[in-house]
Amino acid sequence: FWVIRLLMPEDYGVVAMADALFGFLTLIIGGLFAPSIIQAKELTKKILKQIFGAVLLVHGAVFLLQFFSADLVGQFYQSENVASILKLNAWCFLLLALQVIPSAVLARKMQFKKISIISAIANISAAITTFTLALLGYGFWALIIGEIVAIGLLTVMVLFISPITFLPEFKISEVKPFIRFGSLLTLHSIILYVFLHIDVTIAGRMLSASEVGLFAIGLQFALMPQKKILPLLKQVAFPAFSKIQDQPERIKGYIIKAQKLSLIVTIPIFWGLASVVDLVIPIVIGEKWSGAVIPTMIILFVMPLRFSEELFNPAIKSQQKAGHLLINAIIMLSLLLLSILLFVDLGAVGLALAWACGFPLAYIVVLRRNCRLFHINIHSLVKQFLPVMLAGTFMLIVVFALKQFTNEISVFNMFSQIVLGGISFSLSLIFIDRSALIELKNLIKR
Numbered sequence: 001f002w003v004i005r006l007l008m009p010e011d012y013g014v015v016a017m018a019d020a021l022f023g024f025l026t027l028i029i030g031g032l033f034a035p036s037i038i039q040a041k042e043l044t045k046k047i048l049k050q051i052f053g054a055v056l057l058v059h060g061a062v063f064l065l066q067f068f069s070a071d072l073v074g075q076f077y078q079s080e081n082v083a084s085i086l087k088l089n090a091w092c093f094l095l096l097a098l099q100v101i102p103s104a105v106l107a108r109k110m111q112f113k114k115i116s117i118i119s120a121i122a123n124i125s126a127a128i129t130t131f132t133l134a135l136l137g138y139g140f141w142a143l144i145i146g147e148i149v150a151i152g153l154l155t156v157m158v159l160f161i162s163p164i165t166f167l168p169e170f171k172i173s174e175v176k177p178f179i180r181f182g183s184l185l186t187l188h189s190i191i192l193y194v195f196l197h198i199d200v201t202i203a204g205r206m207l208s209a210s211e212v213g214l215f216a217i218g219l220q221f222a223l224m225p226q227k228k229i230l231p232l233l234k235q236v237a238f239p240a241f242s243k244i245q246d247q248p249e250r251i252k253g254y255i256i257k258a259q260k261l262s263l264i265v266t267i268p269i270f271w272g273l274a275s276v277v278d279l280v281i282p283i284v285i286g287e288k289w290s291g292a293v294i295p296t297m298i299i300l301f302v303m304p305l306r307f308s309e310e311l312f313n314p315a316i317k318s319q320q321k322a323g324h325l326l327i328n329a330i331i332m333l334s335l336l337l338l339s340i341l342l343f344v345d346l347g348a349v350g351l352a353l354a355w356a357c358g359f360p361l362a363y364i365v366v367l368r369r370n371c372r373l374f375h376i377n378i379h380s381l382v383k384q385f386l387p388v389m390l391a392g393t394f395m396l397i398v399v400f401a402l403k404q405f406t407n408e409i410s411v412f413n414m415f416s417q418i419v420l421g422g423i424s425f426s427l428s429l430i431f432i433d434r435s436a437l438i439e440l441k442n443l444i445k446r
Helices: 002-006 009-030 034-039 045-076 080-089 092-097 100-108 112-135 141-161 176-206 209-243 248-284 287-318 322-373 378-403 411-445
Strands: none
Touching: 002 112, 009 045, 009 080, 009 092, 009 141, 009 176, 009 209, 009 287, 034 045, 034 100, 034 176, 034 287, 045 080, 045 092, 045 100, 045 176, 080 141, 092 141, 100 112, 100 141, 112 141, 176 209, 176 322, 209 248, 209 287, 209 322, 248 287, 248 378, 248 411, 287 322, 322 378, 378 411
16 A cells, blocks of 8 residues: 555556566466366376476476567557566566475465465565665566565575475476366466456557556455455365365365355455445545546455356366366456457546446356356355345445545544444344354354
8 A cells, every 4th residue: 555655557557567468477377287286186206307397498488488578568558668577577487487386285285374474474575675665766666576576585485395306307298187287277377367457458558557557556456355365265275175076065065155155255345345445545545546446446346256256266176177167267258358348448437347347247157157067056056145245235325325424535434434334234144144144253263
């Protein structure tokens, strides 16, 4: 939040444009090897040697690809800064190559405490670096250097905890099944990344950097809770589902429970934040970002559905149904692209409206496919969603009613609306579906 107050919309716009390529390539290589290592029933040292060799080759090729295509991307966006950013953070791929196997082995062994500690240290160090550089006037470079610090520290600490004690072997005789599975997941990642970044890519050509920056900040605000919660859940869920991959009834039961409990958490977080974002943005990051209020509010209302959709993916991966994930991603991309083309002329608000219209339609189609895959009765599942959504609606009515009497932008009004919203959601859910709260409470205790 402090960094956002110090930087300008143009800074975030430039970084968002550069991230369209860097994040795309990072996502591709992220799904190529690690999921196969985690999901594999047997993992020998020979297999690991050959995977290590393949990792080094792929990451080296990706480094060269980004470094030498940086100028072309900069010309596409008509920005030399974009090209400079891409040339610098291309070196991150060489660092990432060294943490693929150690990180996957730690996850496979479900040593999540160690993973969480080193991730926290890396993220806090990166945050301090970014803030310091922003304070010193480095602009968008503060964001880029902070990201490099995070990746570098994470690599060093992962290697220290789970060192690589063998040399790479540049053969593929033992890892062909891993490569096939990883290739399908990579193709899914490509389509998914295009799906997640098609808005900024199109807007970067049709809108100003300021408009792109406003939307990017709105999206960042909306994604913030999900980025903090969902990776931790998926990090645990994928290895856990892989352990019981031959027990479909248990998987089905866990999916239903996870979906219901996720809504109990995400509805008050995302809808609650949407109801007070008109106060949060001016107070936390400053009046200059007031143009991001409406886009952020719109996107936040869609976020519980995005959370729900992504929560299915670890179970699908554990069944090696990469083709199913691929089709899901194509469906979501197609519907979102159509919405973006319809609304992009409206600027940052139009991009948010594209998400609000396109994603719910895609979610319905994908939800039906996922329920069929796991033999889940979709009507029963949706029926479990209704009490939470009703409680969330009541929370919104209460908060927006309070706004009619307290429209001044102040910290007191912000916290009073947050507290009243939380109380109204909890009381209404107790009245409508008390058992859901009890189940969530028991889960937290365990």
